[in-house]
Amino acid sequence: MFSKLFGRKDTAPASALPAIRNVTLGRTVWLDTLAWRRLGDDLRFPLDRDTLEITAQGLVDLKDGGFVHRFYTDDDVMFQAVSDDREGQRVNDITVFVPWDSAYPGGRADRDAWGKRLRARAFTGPGLPEYQRLWFGDEAESQEPVTFWEDLHDDRDGIPDRRIFQTCMLFGRDLPGEGRELLLAIEQENEDRTEVSFEIMIGVPLGVGEFRA
Template identity: 75%
Template sequence: MFDRLFGRKRSLEGSALPIVRNVTLGRSIVLDPLAWRRFGDALRFPFDRDTLQIVAQGQVTLNDGGFVHRFYTDDDVMFQAVSNDAAGQDVTDVTLFAPWDSQYPTMPFDRPAWLQRLTARTFTAEGLPEYRRFWFGDEAVKQEPVTFWEDLHDDRDGIVDRRIFQTSMLFARDLDGDGRELLLAIDQENEAGEVSFEIMLGVALELGEFRA
């Protein structure tokens, strides 16, 4: 999903990556599989393991002052923690996402059409049910998606190895009981100008449902 670019860039500050709830690049995360298996076949979330080996780490600074810390496996499963601080000590939200689909534009109108889908009240894709806009609520017919740069690291020296510009929107659908499945739809472009469209499915995690 995230293609390596040639060259390396200096970190914005510091020489090491944050350790978030004991999670960082090079470590393993052990998950409680009941966090998603309890929903059985109702969940489309394509995940079948309880341990993640982290091989890359991403950092995002949000416009509202928040921070997103992302941890990736070699097959692009993403463990994500949102915090109020850059060091990741004040975590407010944790989610686990797995790739569902990845496509590349082949025609000039492909990208505008995809970006238009990210503004809609609902989102559907082949093989999936309908999901409703989760960010900003679904009252408005259209809603502009969220945009940001993600700095990606392949080792702990604090040097940015790749930067990806992302335009994304989060959708969700309710499951029986108190469950919810998330769908993250992304338009991403690397510094070489290569564009792809990504769909990831996920679930929210409680702080007690993982350890590293």
């Protein structure tokens, strides 16, 4: 998914790539599969293994004091940590997402229709149940999605290999045992805005004791 959008090398940032609880580019992450298997048979989250080999790393500066740290496998499984600091010392949310569907728009009408889905109270699709909007709550009929740039790294030299602009919204649904399954719907564009794709990822939250690296 993300590896399809190409960018450039740029000036190295002030510090090296951060490691989030030992998770960083080049490491292996071991997951406790009970984190999602305990959620029941209705789960759509499709991950069928307990190890992730991290081959790319992303960083998002949310510009409000928060940062999103992303770690990718070759098949685009995404281990994500949200923190209050760039170095990831104050992590407050950890999730693993797996690609569900990817599509390319045929024109402006397709992009407008996708944007309407991102702004809606609920999201569904072929083979999926209904997920309710989590960001900003579901009280409003329509809510503008979140936008940001993500710097992607394929090696540890600290220089972004490409940048991706993303417009996205997070949805979720409650499961038995106080569990929750997440759906991240994304419109992503490469740096010069010439390539666009629509992505759906299904995820589950992780506790700090449910992974190690």
